[in-house]
Amino acid sequence: xxxxxxxxxxxxxxxxxxxxxxxxxxxxxxxxxxxxxxxxxxxxxxxxxxxxxxxxxxxxxxxxxxxxxxxxxxxxxxxxxxxxxxxxxxxxxxxxxxxxxxxxxxxxxxxxxxxxxxxxxxxxxxxxxxxxxxxxxxxxxxxxxxxxxxxxxxxxxxxxxxxxxxxxxxxxxxxxxxxxxxxxxxxxxxxxxxxxxxxxxxxxxxxxxxxxxxxxxxxxxxxxxxxxxxxxxxxxxxxxxxxxxxxxxxxxxxxxxxxxxxxxxxxxxxxxxxxxxxxxxxxxxxxxxxxxxxxxxxxxxxxxxxxxxxxxxxxxxxxxxxxxxxxxxxxxxxxxxxxxxxxxxxxxxxxxxxxxxxxxxxxxxxxxxxxxxxxxxxx
Amino acid sequence: xxxxxxxxxxxxxxxxxxxxxxxxxxxxxxxxxxxxxxxxxxxxxxxxxxxxxxxxxxxxxxxxxxxxxxxxxxxxxxxxxxxxxxxxxxxxxxxxxxxxxxxxxxxxxxxxxxxxxxxxxxxxxxxxxxxxxxxxxxxxxxxxxxxxxxxxxxxxxxxxxxxxxxxxxxxxxxxxxxxxxxxxxxxxxxxxxxxxxxxxxxxxxxxxxxxxxxxxxxxxxxxxxxxxxxxxxxxxxxxxxxxxxxxxxxxxxxxxxxxxxxxxxxxxxxxxxxxxxxxxxxxxxxxxxxxxxxxxxx
Amino acid sequence: xxxxxxxxxxxxxxxxxxxxxxxxxxxxxxxxxxxxxxxxxxxxxxxxxxxxxxxxxxxxxxxxxxxxxxxxxxxxxxxxxxxxxxxxxxxxxxxxxxxxxxxxxxxxxxxxxxxxxxxxxxxxxxxxxxxxxxxxxxxxxxxxxxxxxxxxxxxxxxxxxxxxxxxxxxxxxxxxxxxxxxxxxxxxxxxxxxxxxxxxxxxxxxxxxxxxxxxxxxxxxxxxxxxxxxxxxxxxxxxxxxxxxxxxxxxxxxxxxxxxxxxxxxxxxxxx
Numbered sequence: 001x002x003x004x005x006x007x008x009x010x011x012x013x014x015x016x017x018x019x020x021x022x023x024x025x026x027x028x029x030x031x032x033x034x035x036x037x038x039x040x041x042x043x044x045x046x047x048x049x050x051x052x053x054x055x056x057x058x059x060x061x062x063x064x065x066x067x068x069x070x071x072x073x074x075x076x077x078x079x080x081x082x083x084x085x086x087x088x089x090x091x092x093x094x095x096x097x098x099x100x101x102x103x104x105x106x107x108x109x110x111x112x113x114x115x116x117x118x119x120x121x122x123x124x125x126x127x128x129x130x131x132x133x134x135x136x137x138x139x140x141x142x143x144x145x146x147x148x149x150x151x152x153x154x155x156x157x158x159x160x161x162x163x164x165x166x167x168x169x170x171x172x173x174x175x176x177x178x179x180x181x182x183x184x185x186x187x188x189x190x191x192x193x194x195x196x197x198x199x200x201x202x203x204x205x206x207x208x209x210x211x212x213x214x215x216x217x218x219x220x221x222x223x224x225x226x227x228x229x230x231x232x233x234x235x236x237x238x239x240x241x242x243x244x245x246x247x248x249x250x251x252x253x254x255x256x257x258x259x260x261x262x263x264x265x266x267x268x269x270x271x272x273x274x275x276x277x278x279x280x281x282x283x284x285x286x287x288x289x290x291x292x293x294x295x296x297x298x299x300x301x302x303x304x305x306x307x308x309x310x311x312x313x314x315x316x317x318x319x320x321x322x323x324x325x326x327x328x329x330x331x332x333x334x335x336x337x338x339x340x341x342x343x344x345x346x347x348x349x350x351x352x353x354x355x356x357x358x359x360x361x362x363x364x365x366x367x368x369x370x371x372x373x374x375x376x377x378x379x
Numbered sequence: 380x381x382x383x384x385x386x387x388x389x390x391x392x393x394x395x396x397x398x399x400x401x402x403x404x405x406x407x408x409x410x411x412x413x414x415x416x417x418x419x420x421x422x423x424x425x426x427x428x429x430x431x432x433x434x435x436x437x438x439x440x441x442x443x444x445x446x447x448x449x450x451x452x453x454x455x456x457x458x459x460x461x462x463x464x465x466x467x468x469x470x471x472x473x474x475x476x477x478x479x480x481x482x483x484x485x486x487x488x489x490x491x492x493x494x495x496x497x498x499x500x501x502x503x504x505x506x507x508x509x510x511x512x513x514x515x516x517x518x519x520x521x522x523x524x525x526x527x528x529x530x531x532x533x534x535x536x537x538x539x540x541x542x543x544x545x546x547x548x549x550x551x552x553x554x555x556x557x558x559x560x561x562x563x564x565x566x567x568x569x570x571x572x573x574x575x576x577x578x579x580x581x582x583x584x585x586x587x588x589x590x591x592x593x594x595x596x597x598x599x600x601x602x603x604x605x606x607x608x609x610x611x612x613x614x615x616x617x618x619x620x621x622x623x624x625x626x627x628x629x630x631x632x633x634x635x636x637x638x639x640x641x642x643x644x645x646x647x648x649x650x651x652x653x654x655x656x657x658x659x660x661x662x663x664x665x666x667x668x669x670x671x672x673x674x675x676x677x
Numbered sequence: 678x679x680x681x682x683x684x685x686x687x688x689x690x691x692x693x694x695x696x697x698x699x700x701x702x703x704x705x706x707x708x709x710x711x712x713x714x715x716x717x718x719x720x721x722x723x724x725x726x727x728x729x730x731x732x733x734x735x736x737x738x739x740x741x742x743x744x745x746x747x748x749x750x751x752x753x754x755x756x757x758x759x760x761x762x763x764x765x766x767x768x769x770x771x772x773x774x775x776x777x778x779x780x781x782x783x784x785x786x787x788x789x790x791x792x793x794x795x796x797x798x799x800x801x802x803x804x805x806x807x808x809x810x811x812x813x814x815x816x817x818x819x820x821x822x823x824x825x826x827x828x829x830x831x832x833x834x835x836x837x838x839x840x841x842x843x844x845x846x847x848x849x850x851x852x853x854x855x856x857x858x859x860x861x862x863x864x865x866x867x868x869x870x871x872x873x874x875x876x877x878x879x880x881x882x883x884x885x886x887x888x889x890x891x892x893x894x895x896x897x898x899x900x901x902x903x904x905x906x907x908x909x910x911x912x913x914x915x916x917x918x919x920x921x922x923x924x925x926x927x928x929x930x931x932x933x934x935x936x937x938x939x940x941x942x943x944x945x946x947x948x949x
Contacts, residue, residue, distance in 0.1 A: 070840055090843040103841035107859040117845030150939060388770055391760035395779040398817040402794035405801055479689030486686045497929055502697055505921045506878050508895050509914040513700035516906045614787025616881050631789045638793060651790045662785050
């Protein structure tokens with residue numbers, strides 16, 4: 001799956017000479033008996049937009065709070081810019097955080113909120129004024145400088161929180177579910193704004209989110225976490241197209257998982273028998289598999305074609321009956337019950353208007369996909 | 380532990396130890412001492428200045444004499460029982476008066492509610508003593524109530540309300556009413572309107588909906604309100620001594636008189652210890668109710 | 678909950694508030710009674726207010742009460758805020774349960790017991806009773822009320838505000854001074870008001886802990902009232918009720934205005 005990368009693409013993690021900005025070294029965090037983060041190793045590079053993705057309770061927030069200094073690792077070390085952070089309190093770290101609740105000081109104006117960190121630094125008045133005004137301009141808040149946090153809207157508050165955490169020009173900005181409190185439309189606009197600001201300031205961003213779409217949109221790399229461990233760390237495209245485990249495949253986007261056993265085939269291909277008396281699924285893989293091994297075959301709904309007649313040009317074709325259709329406007333998802341009993345979903349773009357739809361409930365249809373459409377997963 | 384945190388903990392801690400716990404231990408100690416006609420009017424049993432010997436002598440000599448005295452003299456028995464009775468009856472009466480008011484406020488239009496609540500709380504900020512006093516002019520024999528009743532021809536002779544137990548009930552209901560209304564109101568306020576609507580939709584009349592849905596759900600508020608009235612009413616002093624006259628026995632008043640009139644410190648202390656013992660159970664039940672309440676809120 | 682008002686609701690509200698306020702209204706009315714006989718209306722007069730202001734005993738007691746109230750409520754606010762902070766943010770320390778117990782116990786302790794125990798302490802350590810001992814007593818029980826009020830605010834306090842301050846480089850002390858304190862100030866002020874009211878109102882504990890030269894107003898009122906209704910006490914009560922009513926109404930108007938302004942500004946923000 002790994003395609004040759006063009007030279008100018010930003011990918012410091014692929015360059016062995018590059019020094020990481022952040023290094024987690026065997027970090028474990030326990031709360032009583034509960035292991036929130038389990039022996040974790042991770043490098044994050046300068047100028048990266050790094051997303052920690054996972055369900056609540058997976059340890060992503062704890063990981064971030066350890067970076068900020070609000071929690072200390074039970075074991076292991078955290079390095080930022082080559083310096084061990086052990087024993088360094090939050091107020092002396094080159095890190096700023098944007099809180100999920102924004103944590104704007106309700107008794108201070110927008111201006112004073114942004115200036116708060118600069119004042120603590122002891123910056124002189126004139127430079128501070130320039131810097132705060134610059135941040136206000138960057139976040140398009142000039143008009144609201146004199147307002148208190150309760151006098152502005154949710155989206156404006158979000159921008160104040162961002163401006164405040166960026167004012168000190170930290171090496172590293174941590175964002176804890178930064179868009180969680182915004183509605184969907186505003187969230188999408190803000191995602192692009194965030195990316196824009198990240199690019200302009202050149203700050204390293206580490207974002208915690210449970211929203212996979214958000215992580216995919218903004219991040220240069222995504223780390224999927226589960227039970228305190230990193231399951232996969234890769235670019236969004238790689239995570240989507242080449243998940244390493246069923247967990248990742250299932251967590252990111254929709255996927256059909258079909259379990260079966262391996263029969264070796266020619267070249268980099270395997271046949272997977274998933275039901276008695278049915279032709280096996282043929283899939284390309286670069287994994288070395290032994291005959292008889294149990295595997296999961298994962299294929300995204302949009303990679304499956306639904307047709308009235310059997311599509312002979314595609315390697316895999318199975319017959320089934322449409323059980324349900326979810327109409328989403330631009331696309332429709334068809335839930336098709338195969339003769340083997342498996343329920344498979346397939347997605348098709350709605351090119352025609354609804355009344356001229358090709359398929360309807362209870363129709364017999366063929367589902368087909370190519371050898372490279374899906375992937376074979378062993379865990 | 381850093382010195383700042385240590386100071387922060389130690390200052391209030393030591394203050395409370397010195398001015399709350401130690402005084403209470405002194406009460407305990409004196410309650411076990413012998414009465415004497417002297418200054419101070421007791422002979423201490425526990426003498427810490429003699430060290431360990433003092434402590435062993437204290438335990439060897441421990442006789443609970445004052446407590447035996449309290450148990451034998453039926454004045455004390457009667458006043459404990461009478462305190463419990465008066466506190467229970469007045470709590471019940473406060474509930475009967477307070478619930479409809481709390482319910483009325485909860486049913487009122489939303490924009491009235493803050494004002495109505497303020498009107499409930501306002502008396503709480505005015506002097507307790509004055510609120511009790513305000514009834515004397517009304518219920519005394521020459522008071523307004525009797526005047527009104529006589530002039531309307533309903534009665535010929537003034538009815539005796541002042542200096543009876545009924546006057547004490549009245550005083551407690553009047554002064555503690557906000558304590559009953561507020562927790563009940565907050566329980567009612569938390570309730571979803573659609574609960575009543577659902578009950579009516581399922582075939583209840585409005586009245587049935589109240590008895591079957593609203594009343595059971597407001598129970599935690601009712602319980603909290605009852606304890607908030609019962610606990611302070613039990614040790615009440617001002618109301619029985621102003622409105623209750625000499626016939627009303629309440630333990631707070633007995634303690635006051637033992638101390639100030641009879642100057643019997645050991646007995647007064649023993650009375651205090653027993654009063655506290657009686658209060659432990661309702662306080663614990665109250666705490667449990669509050670904790671359970673907090674859990675369900677979460 | 679929000680239903681509609683039935684006639685039963687209206688009746689119970691009317692009767693309830695009549696019950697709460699009629700006695701006080703009658704008291705106020707009769708404070709303007711010309712007649713010495715308190716239950717007979719003898720025409721309108723403000724003469725009892727004049728009598729009251731000439732009564733030096735009452736005036737003395739008033740100043741004692743005011744002094745005790747101001748000093749003890751201020752001390753109680755400082756100690757109570759510290760205690761609240763310890764309870765909510767103190768983490769674990771030796772004797773924490775005892776500490777929390779000592780904060781909550783005085784709230785339910787009958788006043789007669791608190792008063793008696795403090796008096797016995799003052800005698801045991803040979804402290805002469807006077808304003809000082811009343812201040813100590815009032816501070817002790819009202820600090821517990823303050824700490825309950827302040828700690829309930831601290832519990833709902835968004836912890837991330839403090840973390841944000843630390844994150845932006847503030848030291849823990851700066852964080853308390855610049856963020857925590859300004860935000861809990863309303864709770865601290867209402868704690869102070871509560872402590873002050875409790876001190877002004879207290880009869881029982883003051884009776885135990887006061888000396889002959891330090892009679893407070895409630896003690897004075899109590900001994901006068903024991904002898905029955907007096908027009909001077911009516912006048913005094915009216916003044917006290919007026920002060921409280923004025924204070925509470927002003928406070929509620931101020932907060933109502935603040936609320937209205939806040940709402941308007943919010944609307945403007947969304948319109949922008």
